[in-house]
Amino acid sequence: MFFSIIIPLYNRPQEIDELLHTLTKQSYLQFEVLIIEDGSKVDAKEIVDSYKDRLDVSYYYKENAGQGFARNYGFERAKGDYFIVFDSDCLIPANYLETVKNYLLEHQLDAYGGPDGAHPSFSPVQKAISYSMTSPFTTGGIRGNKKHIGTFHPRSFNMGISREVWEKTGGFILTRLGEDIEFSIRIHSLGFKIGLIPDAVVYHKRRTDLFQFYKQLHFFGRARINIYKHFPSELKLVHFFPAFFTIFLLLSLFLNLFGSTLAELCNTLLAVYILLIFFHSWKVNKSSKVAFLSIAAAFVQLTAYGLGFMQDFWKRIILRKQ
Structure with a gap:
């Protein structure tokens, strides 16, 4: 199974450096990485190029159109059997792709989502934000949780789809404001099998201060x-x-x-x-x-x-x- 990892990027070169570093540690090596620079003023081309001797990584720059359409741009150029989407502010555990590959071979999912957690290196504020977004005492408890409420909708910080799903759906039709939930609902409506992979955890940094967190949650x-x-x-x-x-x-x-x-x-x-x-x-x-x-x-x-x-x-x- 060959994976194509698609990561939209907007003015966050340091984040993509940290994410790419974690991908060099993967135990499963059958994958490529596509970085889609979505009209950034501060681009990450030099950083991405520095990983070309360690990763099968491609860098693309396009005019700004939002994260949903940036992912579509990556889907169009991906070579994999299965496409995986991460947010640029994620760190990926070394066994992530191995875990996903083994689960998909056993369960044959057309699309999946995984949970997120707090890395030990996160600041206390980042750990608090991560707790809030995954706590049973806030609405975050329904995100990437085995006991989620209602139909499971993968979120784009940690999401995978088969090539067939991309071909049948055409990808994202919204570029922001809930684009991943809308996409998941359409995948469900076409009869594809979607599931949670409980052990496919990523460390999601989200926001580094409460003001930025407020802006994100208001959105x-x-x-x-x-x-x-x-x-x-x-x-x-x-x-x-x-x-x-x-x-x-x-x-x-x-x-x-x-x-x-x-x-x-x-x-x-x-x-x-x-x-x-x-x-x-x-x-x-x-x-x-x-x-x-x-x-x-x-x-x-x-x-x-x-x-x-x-x-x-x-x-x-x-x-x-x-």
Whole structure:
């Protein structure tokens, strides 16, 4: 089995250096790498070229059109039987391709997704963000988890498709705002078999500070409404949870400011939620510092997603704006 690894890149040369370094350590060697520079002002050509003696790697530069179409550009030029998509801010364990190859030979999946985790080298903030995005106490618990809610939709930070899937679907039709979920839904609709490979873990750095994390999750909230516009049945009750949480926080603040008797109940519920996050994160990460930061990351995640979700729900569903 020959893999084609496609990685879109935009102004992140240092990230691709770290990712390519991890690919030189793979135990399974039947693969190529395609780097698609999507109109970056700070390109990574020199860095990519430095790996040509260690990897079968190709570098392409194209005008900026977004990550979905950059992946399509890579699919069109890939030689593999199976295409794998990573985000540029991932680190890949040495046994990743071996794990995927063995699983696909046994289970014959047309498309797959894998979970993400925190690498020991990550900063405490990055570990807290990683915890928040994978915790059972936030919506992140449904991403790459064996006990995911509803139909499993691979995400583009760690996703693979067969060549046949690419040929039948034509790849991404959205370039951002939930493009990977839309793509997964279409793969399902054509009768292809999709599954989670639990041990195909990548270390996903995501964002290095909480402000950037806020911006990313606000975008994710808006993306969920974009998916709804294409597939109304895919909007589930769980997707409203961050919006409900955000409204609850605002209501709690209002009640506390005006001395309402309900304020105490709201404060108790929030305290219980905070303690659950703190002690669970401490158990997972073995660090009280990461546990404290996980509280902040969880609140940033839920409020950012909730505000983005409500913003586009109001504009695109209530007001029916394009």
